[in-house]
Amino acid sequence: MKIMLVDDERSIQKAVEYIVRENGYQFCYVDNGLEALEVFAGESPDLLILDVMLPGLDGFAVCEKIRSFSDVPIIFLSAKGDIVDKGIGFKMGGDDYLVKPFSSMELDFRIKALLRRPHRLEDEPNNSDEVLKVGDLEMRLNEYEVYSGGEQVELTAKEFEVLAFLAKNRGQVFTREQLLDRIWGLDFEGDTNTVTVFIRRIREKIEADPAKPQYILTVWGVGYKFKSK
Template sequence: MDKETILVVDDEKEIRDLIGIYLDNDGYKVIKASNGLEALNVLEKEDVDLILLDIMMPNMDGMEACMKIRQDKNMPIIMLSAKSEDMDKIMGLTTGADDYVTKPFNPLELLARVKSQLRRYTKLNVKTEKSDSIIEIGDLTIDVNSHEVRVGDREVKLTPREFDILFLLARNRGMVFSIEKIYETIWKEEFFESDNTVMVHIRKIREKLESDSRKPQYIKTVWGVGYKIEN
């Protein structure tokens, strides 16, 4: 079985090396880059399964790099940052990241996040029975096998987290999911009331799916309760 490849992007060599040691010891192939430009160059030549992406870097920071990566790639991206403010977290998630880890971090916790993201990403790309692999809701088509989403003839690029949320709601059409339930189902972590993560992701999904995200056709808000996709 081929090793899964992790791209570690950080301008601090000590951090790149530390992360690299833990990933290597756990059986991953590690590629390192010191800024966003180097990371983009790596992605042109290498198949990467997950990216650990620092935010504050010279030449091209993590936010800009994440947006460029998301133009045509959907592997999981975990942002790394010394900033812990909610706005920095939201900005990272808005640009297409799937998770966010604040420095200084416990390397074992980071490793656990990496494994969780890879499991989720792999599961979504595993072949399933054809009858279960396609969900159609009006013009919206979700293909679980290929991890593709289309609205009519238009392909919609979603991050793995965004795909998870859309798939959760689509396969449970008519059921209302609270923000807490969505978070704990997708992130597998305890929800904290002040966390805006789910709302940020829902907004991004709507912006990508809808011609007018202010009048959502697919993901409906049930005020005071949560979100649903209707039959």
């Protein structure tokens, strides 16, 4: 599958390309609305990620033109998060609308959800992209739900994103800086203490003994990882 991004911010391009290629998809990119139409016709992507504020031709206009000949899933990216702008995006034919700054994890979930839509009836109900099971933990990615020993654990959306990201990459060590970039987004203005606080909160909710964690492990001097087995 191929995913196309139209955005004139270099930092967004790098972040989205990392997510796309990490999932094994092909990636193509342009930085303006006029070129987007030409490249879209030649590349025929399976999903389009489209910034609203573009030079030449804005994202809403690009979407409207593409909708005249294609039903490709479209995710809008925008710094404008009010309901009026979102309403315009959906009216123009967008399938989703993500406000900047956004977390890489959230974009990852939304891409996968849209790519599954045409084949939803053919998919297995518990495929690996939707449900993660590790020990007594069960994470339902589409529903942002976590169960421990069959009982639901109440996590905030961001707590869930941290837990799910580490669980999907179990065994891999991430620094606090990497977790900030991947989950809170490149434009987040907080510091690495944010990660420490969230890890503590998650442990308090999923670990039998938060002082002796069995799932989210600390790698001293480096960061955190989810247990590999």
